[in-house]
Structure formats: structure tokens, C-alpha cells
Amino acid sequence: xxxxxxxxxxxxxxxxxxxxxxxxxxxxxxxxxxxxxxxxxxxxxxxxxxxxxxxxxxxxxxxxxxxxxxxxxxxxxxxxxxxxxxxxxxxxxxxxxxxxxxxxxxxxxxxxxxxxxxxxxxxxxxxxxxxxxxxxxxxxxxxxxxx
Numbered sequence: 001x002x003x004x005x006x007x008x009x010x011x012x013x014x015x016x017x018x019x020x021x022x023x024x025x026x027x028x029x030x031x032x033x034x035x036x037x038x039x040x041x042x043x044x045x046x047x048x049x050x051x052x053x054x055x056x057x058x059x060x061x062x063x064x065x066x067x068x069x070x071x072x073x074x075x076x077x078x079x080x081x082x083x084x085x086x087x088x089x090x091x092x093x094x095x096x097x098x099x100x101x102x103x104x105x106x107x108x109x110x111x112x113x114x115x116x117x118x119x120x121x122x123x124x125x126x127x128x129x130x131x132x133x134x135x136x137x138x139x140x141x142x143x144x145x146x147x
Contacts, residue, residue, distance in 0.1 A: 026076050026089040026096050032117050033067035034142050041134040065143035068120070075110055075122075078102055095120070100127070 039061040075098060078086035084102035095112040102108075109125040118139035125132045 026091050028069060028073045028076055029095070029112075029114050029120075030117060031068040031072070031120070032139055033069070034065065035063060035140045035144075036066050036068060036137055037061065037063045037140055038135055038137045041136070043132040043134075063140065068137060072112065075101060075112070105129075 076089045076096065078089075078098060078101045080086065081102040081104065084107050085100070086102050087098060087100045089096045089098045092111075092113075095114045097112075098108075098110045100107050101110045103124075103126075105126055105128075107127040109127060111123045113121045113123075115121070120137050122135040122137070123132060124135075
């Protein structure tokens with residue numbers, strides 16, 4: 001038979017922030033490592049003509065051997081940068097959203113739509129400049145062994 005004190009301890013343990021946080025944590029999606037192709041698309045508001053082009057450039061693309069799971073983990077577990085405090089990632093039907101992620105350019109809203117373990121789309125909205133960068137990524141195959 002449980003004592004009232006034991007019942008209170010159990011209720012406190014189940015409602016503690018660490019337990020709730022572990023229960024609510026978004027699981028990092030697993031992508032297959034290998035040769036991936038990334039393509040950037042950029043949209044800038046017309047009222048900010050002086051805004052510099054995206055670091056990678058509008059329409060930029062590249063192919064390289066990576067494990068996108070590591071990038072997703074960094075997005076989900078975001079760290080504070082300066083005065084920017086990230087919000088917790090929230091799962092959606094096909095991925096996740098981080099309403100306020102900290103980036104070197106300031107706060108960013110990131111939405112990742114997962115198509116499979118070999119394809120995803122990432123939309124980053126710069127909250128200060130209203131610029132939107134979209135990354136379309138898909139796996140091409142295995143990486144060639146080093147020569």
C-alpha cells in the first residue's frame with residue numbers, strides 16, 4: 001500500500017520539468033548518410049533592395065558526402081547565440097518546426113518537411129529581414145571510398 005508521501009513524490013517526479021521535457025522532446029529524424037545534393041532558393045522582400053544575397057547564393061547548389069541527421073540534431077537542439085533564445089521544436093505531420101531558432105544572422109523560424117530518409121525540404125525565415133531561404137535536399141547514393 002502506498003503512503004500519501006510516496007504518492008506525492010511520484011506526482012512530483014512525473015510533473016518535474018526534466019520528465020516533461022523528455023516526454024515532449026522531438027525525436028531527431030534519421031537520414032541515410034551518403035552523397036547528398038542540396039539546392040538553395042531565396043526569396044527577399046521587395047522593400048529591402050539592399051539586403052545582401054544569401055551566403056550560398058540564390059539558386060546555389062552543391063553535392064557532397066554528409067550525414068544530414070547531424071544537421072537536424074543541431075536545428076532541434078538549438079543553442080543560445082547572444083541574446084537569442086531558441087524555442088523547443090514541435091513535431092508536425094511530416095517533420096518539425098522551430099518557431100525561433102538562433103542563427104548568426106539573428107532569429108530564424110525553421111520548418112523541415114521530411115519526405116523520406118533520403119529527402120527533405122528546409123524552409124528558413126529570417127525574422128528580422130523577412131527573407132526566406134529554402135533548401136531542397138535529396139540523397140543520390142553512397143559515397144565513393146577515398147582514393
